[in-house]
Amino acid sequence: MARGKHKKRKPHELKTLDKTPIPTSDHPFEQGPPTLASVSPRVNEPRASLGLRKVAGNYAGFVTLILTLILAWIYWNQLQVMRGQLREMSLENRPWVGPEKVVDPHLVANSVPTYGVVLTNTGKTPAFNFRTGMRAVPVKRGEAFKPSFPDWSYACRPTHTSRRSPQVPADNHSRSLSVLFPGMHSTPYELAVGPLSQSNIEELENGALAIYLYGWASYEDTEHNFHCTNFCSFFSTDLVNSYNCTEYNDAD
Numbered sequence: 001m002a003r004g005k006h007k008k009r010k011p012h013e014l015k016t017l018d019k020t021p022i023p024t025s026d027h028p029f030e031q032g033p034p035t036l037a038s039v040s041p042r043v044n045e046p047r048a049s050l051g052l053r054k055v056a057g058n059y060a061g062f063v064t065l066i067l068t069l070i071l072a073w074i075y076w077n078q079l080q081v082m083r084g085q086l087r088e089m090s091l092e093n094r095p096w097v098g099p100e101k102v103v104d105p106h107l108v109a110n111s112v113p114t115y116g117v118v119l120t121n122t123g124k125t126p127a128f129n130f131r132t133g134m135r136a137v138p139v140k141r142g143e144a145f146k147p148s149f150p151d152w153s154y155a156c157r158p159t160h161t162s163r164r165s166p167q168v169p170a171d172n173h174s175r176s177l178s179v180l181f182p183g184m185h186s187t188p189y190e191l192a193v194g195p196l197s198q199s200n201i202e203e204l205e206n207g208a209l210a211i212y213l214y215g216w217a218s219y220e221d222t223e224h225n226f227h228c229t230n231f232c233s234f235f236s237t238d239l240v241n242s243y244n245c246t247e248y249n250d251a252d
Contacts, residue, residue, distance in 0.1 A: 094221045095123035097130070097180060098251055099231040102213060103187065107239040109198040116189040117231060119180075119217050127180040127219035127227075134188040134215030139234075141207060147214045147232065147248055180219065188215055204239055211235050214248055227252055 103116035115136040121127050139145045180186055190213070203209035214232040221227060232245035 093124050094225075095121050095125050095127035095180070095182070095219060095227070096251070097121050097123075097127050097217050097219055097227070098229050099233075100185070102233055102235075102242040103189075104240060105235075107196060107201065107204060107211075107235070109201050110195050112195045113192045114189055115192070115211075115213055116187045117213060117215060117233075119186045119188070119229075119231075121180045121182055121184055124182055125222050126182065127221070128224075129177045130180040130186070130217070130219040131177060132186060132188045132215065132217040134190050134213060136190045136192065136211055136213050139210050139212055141209070145212050145234075145245070186217075201239075204235070205237050207237050212245070213242070214245070 097119055100118045100120040103114075103118065105113035105115050107113055115134070117134055119132060135147075137145075137148075178186075200209065204211065212232065212234045214230070216231075217229045219227055229251040230248055232248035233242045234245060235242050
């Protein structure tokens with residue numbers, strides 16, 4: 001090739017564009033921003049379908065509330081039954097002290113009668129801190145009988161509530177405490193002030209005069225609950241049998 005002469009070059013040929021389609025990505029955001037319809041398919045649902053879904057949700061909540069109330073009611077009833085059973089067991093196994101019979105005082109003229117009432121623990125457990133007392137009073141026909149508890153005595157209030165035993169005065173002749181076991185008896189006595197005259201006997205026989213016996217017994221159970229029994233009776237005109245008073249007989 002001679003110096004200074006250039007070879008004529010061919011013009012560059014234009015490359016044709018590849019017609020192969022560009023592969024798309026699996027990522028949704030590389031396709032462009034998502035539409036509301038693609039994110040929440042419920043947008044395209046009709047309003048009737050949305051209303052049915054709302055009603056179904058409210059109905060499910062209502063049913064859940066009803067079931068919860070039913071379960072609470074069942075639980076409350078079971079709890080009451082359990083409490084009743086425990087109460088019955090407690091009553092069945094506690095001590096029960098009450099009058100069993102009145103001792104025959106042998107009401108005859110020119111004698112000093114001795115009145116007494118037999119008390120028995122018919123329960124299944126011992127009666128602790130047991131105390132008792134009794135009085136005998138004559139009541140004329142037409143007079144109302146009402147027990148009178150002097151300051152030196154220990155009297156139970158006729159209520160039906162468990163309570164702690166109050167303090168007893170030191171000079172109380174019934175201040176001694178004892179334990180009354182199941183089936184065991186205790187008999188408080190009251191000695192009359194003087195002998196009965198023949199006229200007294202006649203008044204008792206014709207009903208012009210009646211002798212009332214009343215008293216009390218206090219004790220504690222194994223749970224240290226305080227209990228009290230009040231008893232009252234009067235002699236009939238045969239001077240042997242006795243009858244319960246219409247009041248002042250109670251126990252807790």
